[in-house]
Structure formats: C-alpha cells, structure tokens
Amino acid sequence: MEKRVVFRSAWLPYLLVAPQIAITIVFFFWPAAQAVWYSFQLQDAFGLRSQFVGLQNFEQLFRDGNYLASFQVTAVFSVLVAFFGIAISLLLAAMADRVIRGALAYKTLLIWPYAVAPAVAGVLWAFLFAPSIGLITYVLRGLGVDWNWIINDNQAVALVVIAAVWKQISYNFLFFLAGLQSIPRSLIEAAAIDGASPTRRFWTIVFPLLSPTTFFLLVVNCVYAFFDTFGVIDATTQGGPAQATQILVYKVYHDGVKAADLGGSSAQSVILMFIVIVLTAVQFRFIERKVQY
Amino acid sequence: MVENRPGLTVLSHVVLILGVIVIAFPLYITFVASTHSLERIMQVPMPLLPGGHLVENYKQVLAAGTHTGSKASVATMLVNSTVMALAIPLGKIAISVISAFAIVYFRFPLRMFFFWTIFVTLMLPVEVRIIPTFKVIADLGMLNSYAGLTIPLIASATATFLFRQFFMTVPDELAEAARVDGAGPMRFFWDVLLPLSKTTMAALFVIQFIYGWNQYLWPLLITTDESMYTTVIGIKRMIVGSDAANEWNLIMATAILAMLPPAAVVLLMQKWFVRGLVETEK
Secondary structure, X not given: XXXXXXXXXXXXXXXXXXXXXXXXXXXXXXXXXHHHHHOOEEEOOOOOOEEEOOOHHHHHHHHOHXXXXXXXXXXXXXXXXXXHHHHHHHHHHHHHHHOOOOHHHHHHHHHHHHHOOHHHHHHHXXXXXXXXXXXHHHHHHHOXXXXXXXXXXXXXXXXXXXXXXXXXXHHHHHHHHHHHHOOOHHHHHXXXXXXXXXXXXXXXXXXXXXXXXXXXXXXXHHHHHHHHXXXXXXXXXXXXXOOOOOOHHHHHHHXXXXXXXXXXXXXHHHHHHHHHHHHHHHHHHHHHHHHHO | OOOOOHHHHHHHHHHXXXXXXHHHHHHHHHHHHOOOOHHHHHOOXXXXXXXXXXHHHHHHHHHHOOOOOOOOOHHHHHHHHHHHHHHHHHHHHHHHHHHHHHHHHEOOOOHHHHHHHHHHHHHOOHHHHHHHHHHHXXXXXXXXXXXXXXXXXXXXXXXXXXXXXXXHHOOHHHHHHHHHOOOOXXXXXXXXXXXXXXXXXXXXHHHHHHHHHOOOHHHHHHOOOHHHOOHHHHHHHHOOOOHHHOOHHHHHHHHHHHHHHHHHHHHHOHHHHHHHHHHHOO
C-alpha cells in the first residue's frame, strides 16, 4: 500500500529518518556485528590478545553438556510457561465473557499484574516460597511437602514458572477476551438452539474461532519465556541450583558478564539471534494469514 | 442469550473470584510484610493482617535503603525510574513519528532500505547483544548516565510501524488540500498529522511508560553507581543472601513502591492501555 499524494524534498526525508537510523546503527547493528565477530575469536584470560579461530567457539558450545542442558531447560520452561499461561487465561477470559454483572471490575482486577516488573514478580513469589519463612512453604510443610527451591531442581523450576505465568496471565487474558468478544453471538445462539451444551459449544465453535489468537499468544509467550523472564530468574534462582533454571539468555549473561568468556558468550548470542529471527518470521507469517481471513 | 443457566453463571463468578484472589494474593502479602517489623516477619507463620510499622519501614527505605543489603536511597531510585519511564516513551514517540512521516509521505532513494533497517531491529533485542552493546556504551562514556539508560532503548520498530499504519489510514485528501493551500510538508505534519495522531501517541505512551519503568537487564548492565540505580535494580541489590538474612519487610516496602506507579498508570488509563497493547502487537 502506497500513498498517492506525496511531498517532494531532496533533503528533508533524510533529516527525518536520521535520528532513528543513527541510534539503530550505533546501538543495534554495530554491537550485533561485533557479537558475530567475537564469536569467531578466542581471547586470552586477560582480554589482551585475541585470535581468529573460525567455528571453534560453536563447536565447543555444542560439545558442552551445560549448553545443551540449557537448551533443554529453555524448552521445558517455555512449554510450561506458554501452556499454563494460555490455559489459565483462556479459562478466565471465557468466564469473564459470560458474566454481565461485574465484568469491568473483574477485568480491572485481573489486568494489573501486567504493570509488575518480571524481577519484582520473582521477588514476590520467592518471598512466599522462601524455604524458612515463606507463607506457602509453611502451608506446604503442614501438608507434608518439604519445600526448598534453593536446593531442589524441580521446585526451583516450579517457582520460576509460577512467577512468570502469574505476570503473563493479564496479557493473555486481554487478548483472549478481545478475541471472544469478536465472535458473532448468532453462531453461539444457533448452536444453543440446536441443543449443544456450553462445553460442546466452546470446543466446537469458540475454540476453533479463537485459534488465530491462541497461535499468536503461543508465539508471544515463547518470546516472553525466552527473553523477558531474565528478570524473574536473576532475582530468584540466578540459574541455580546447579543450572536447573539456567535458560539460554541467562547463560549468555552469566558466561559473558560473570565468567568473562567473550568468545563463548558471543557465539551463544549469535545462536540466540538466529532463534529470534525464526520466531519473528513465524510471527509475521501468521499475521499475513490473519489479513487474508 | 437464548438460554439461561444460573448454575453456569454462578460457576463463572466462582472461577473469576478465585482467579482474582490468586492474582491478588502475592500483592496482599507483600503489603502486609511491608507493614511489620523484621522480627515479626521472621516468626513462622508470618502475620496475615497489616501491622503498625508501615510509616517506619517506608521512611527507612526512602531515605537509606536497607541495613544489611544495599543502603542506597529508594527516593533516588524512584527519581531514576521516573526519568527512564518518561524519557523512553517520549524519545521513542518523537523519533518514530518523524521517521514514519518520512517513509509514508516522501519518495526518496533508499526509502525501502531505511524501512528494512528499522524493521530488522525487531530481531535484535538487548538480550542477544549484551556484551558488545555494553562495550559501545562504555566507549562512548555513557555508563552510569541517564543518556546511557535511555537513548539505546528509544529506537523501536514497533512504534515506527504503528505510526506508519496509522498514517496509511489518513485520507489522501487531507495532504492534497494542504498542498493546494500552499502548506509545506512540515506545516502539514504539525498542523494536520500530529493532532490526528494524539490517540495513537497516548496509547503508545502508556505501554512504553511501563516498559521503561520495568527495564531490568539494561540498567543492571550499565549502572554500577548506587545513585543511578532504578527501583527494580534496587530491590535486587537488597537481597543479599539466604532467605533468613534479608530484611524482607524493607524489601517488600520497596517492591510496593516499585509497583505503584506502573500499576496506577494501567488502572487509571485502562482504555489507552488496552488499546496500546492490542495495537502495538499487530
């Protein structure tokens, strides 16, 4: 789509795009190019000399058990966050779409966690689950569950997933509610007249019509689990215990900033960049499909 | 609806009320914890009703942080967070609106090249270029400065696309009429296009305010000086060790302070917030 009416000027348009292009080049392209460059380099311990080593950093990564484990952690984590985040918000949105009384109040009370920073969400839940003084830990102990996420792998993953899902529900909820409200009432009423039960109507009419929203949220939630949960993890488990919650982004940060392994961290950055490009492409393919509907 | 199922309506309310309670529970406990003395919090189980140390705890963190962890003043952090949360949306809107204007209303060599240059930034989040970006900031001498905290985050493809999409829906007749009346491009931009874009800007501002306030990785990397910490970073610096060693009452008071401004924005500007959220994701 193009405008028919345009203005003419030899210099003005360049001046107008200049600020954004300048920032993009200095803070996006230049560092990204450097990440690619460093990924082919090996530095000595003091960062004084570096040497071109080709794909050696990558080879090392894929032989590194920790890195492969980090892939697995990320995959499990993304699936859990996306699944629970989507399932819980869909349930709440389907209910909120039904009620008439108090609909606005429910909506308001469900969307505010969007405003909470991931790191703060992590701290809130870490406090509730704190091994010695946490309130939920106390209740769990009463039920005979020994809760200590500082030493237990699965409990650490559970903590991070709960905090991440809690923060993301509001976002998914809003999109599902908008999706539900755009489904024509006549379709559902016709099915009701034919005697279809509410459950059956949901699974055979509403859910299929919501599939574009669900797919969109699936991609967004994966991106969220990949990148935005950095704060949740850094404020709670810091990747531990024994790398049980070390997602890929956290490992890039850990290896690059804390362990000062420039080459290895940059190689990981390059792999992550590749993953982002694939995810973005998937997202855009989907948007094109939605336009054709 | 053609049918009436009171049972299902009751169930809906029950599910929603449970949802609201589960969502609000951590917030309530955080608030309760921020109103007690440390000794009271350390007794298991902690109290479920607010105590009498509210003013004392908030005064303490605002002035001097915690005793055992970071001693930086939370008041300073709130100022830093506010600067970030205002500078990022304003900067982003300013540079995006003019670049979208250039791309939509002008034909010039390299137009599509610029368009794609902006587009590709979608694929380069901070997280994938942590170390090299840090180096660039260090080389430019922008560590521990407001410029370093904000400028690298104001370039954004989403905002530019949003304005581009909106400009495409503005009728061509307006630009034509402006041209016939002898108005230049900048005159048209100021007097016609900007006033029309007000709602888009408001929606974008709300979303970007929350984005700016909640930044974590970026300030974590480039601020080492206590006086430049943002509130979210400050909380993390207050957590020093295993759970019993932390002054949870003070940490929770800071958490409440960190949540209040963005939550207020979401609740008070709900209409803009929902609109901004749905539109920026298209």
